[in-house]
Structure formats: structure tokens, C-alpha cells
Amino acid sequence: MVKRLSAAIVLAFCVNAPLLAASAASNPVVVVTPPQPVWNALSKDQQSVLAPLAPEWGSMENYRRKKWLGIAERYKTMTPTEQQRLQEKMRDWAKLTPQQRLAAREKFREFRQMAPDEKETVKQKWQEYQQLPEEEKQRLREQPGSKDTSSAAGATPATTPKSDPR
């Protein structure tokens, strides 16, 4: 019985070897996502929602196309204000590096868990922070605790979109 089971596992491993090898090299999401539609194959609604991404759609990985198609589905349930915000941020977001996107998602998860008044405080503080003179910002960057800060990392989108590590 044990012999039979081990033979089955070995054979299964051989059958899945390409998948496992690719998974080890990158991410299973990248490997197993089936081909997604080209821009012209999208519905009119999808094209309208994802219009800011049209120039990059052709060079986008399948799993990212699938993710954006998922976002286009969720778009229908958003308020007009949310829809507008989403479309305004879409293109810059797609141009961020994978590391920047990952960092932003992590921060956003923290932000999401805050109480509503705390969220408002963060938004107000952001406005205040932007009003700070450049010298003050420079002084903050030079503080001992902020050595590794990449100044306004997200403010400058990457010029070349790269594959998302997640």
C-alpha cells in the first residue's frame, strides 16, 4: 500500500514538475492564470471602466489583466465619487513598481482598520504635511529614524511597469 502510494506521488510529481518548477521560480499566480482577453475583446463596459489602462493593456501579464477585470466588476457597485477616484488613480497605480504597490497595500490594510475619526485625522495630517516647507521635510528626512525613507516613494510612478510579485 505504502509502495503504491509513493509510486503515485512520484508519478504525480513528474506530471506537475513544470508547474512546480515555475512556481518555485516565480509565483503560481503568474503560472496558472489562463490567457486573458486582448483589449479589443473586452466588452464596451469593460473598455469604458478600464480606459486609462488601454495603452498598457497589451503588455500586461495575464494575472494583472484578470485582476483589473475583477476591479471592473466591482466598479458597478461603487458610488459615482468612488468610480471617479478609481479612474483617476488607475493609470498611476499601474505604473508603480511591484514593491511600491505591495507597500501601499500593506499601509492601506492598516488604514482600513482605523476608526473613522482616525482615518479623517490621517487625511487632514496629509494635507498639513503637504503644506510643510521643503526645508522642514528635508529636516525630517535627515532624522536618525528615517534613514531608509525613500522620499515620496509613491509620488513618482515607475516609468516601466513590472510584474507584481503577488
Next chain:
Amino acid sequence: MNELHFASRVRQHLNQGLQNLDDDKLARLKAARTSALAAQKQPATNPVFAVAGHFFRFHLEGTRARHILAALAVALAVALYAHWQADQLIADLSDVDSALLSEDVPVEALLDKDFSTWLKDSRQQ
């Protein structure tokens, strides 16, 4: 007369008898031999098929079809799990990204580490 001597006499007698076989008996013996040779299995004409046949016969029959089916079932399960996991990850990304992009907080604010540090400091003060 011992047994050995008796056997020798029988052999001698049979050999002499062979010399005196008539044509009819010889023809019948020849026909029987030809028939026996015709019934003998012929070797495979194509060695590639013969090798493949031997392989399947000795290896696949040996490991049994159940082994192969079990392996295919495990492989299918692994592939389906990987596919399901990828779908889940993409759905999670769609959720987070759509919330992040539709929220009234600038992406720059989430990415600016100096702002994050400044915010912490201002809370402590």
C-alpha cells in the same frame, strides 16, 4: 544381460529400423514437421513495436493501471488546487486594489515614509 546392454541393443535395432522406413512413412513425417514449423510463433517484423510492446507488457502491467490512475488523480488535484489558489489571490488583489483606489486617501500618502514618520511623531507629541 544387464540393463545397459539391453538398451544398447534396442538403440541399435531402432537405428536399423530407420534405414528401412518406406517412402510413405517418410512423407508423413516430413508433412508433420512442416506443419509443426508453420504453427510455430513468428518473431515480430518491426523491432520498435516489439520493444514498445515488451515495455508496456512488463512495465505498465507491472506497475498496474491503478498506480497510474492514482498518480493522475494526485496530479489533477495539485493542478486544481494551484488554480483555485491563484484565483483566490487574484480576487484578494482585486478587492484590496479597488478599495484602495476608490478610497479618499491618496496613494502618495500611503507610500510616503517621511509622512508616516512625521505622523507617528506628531501623535506622540
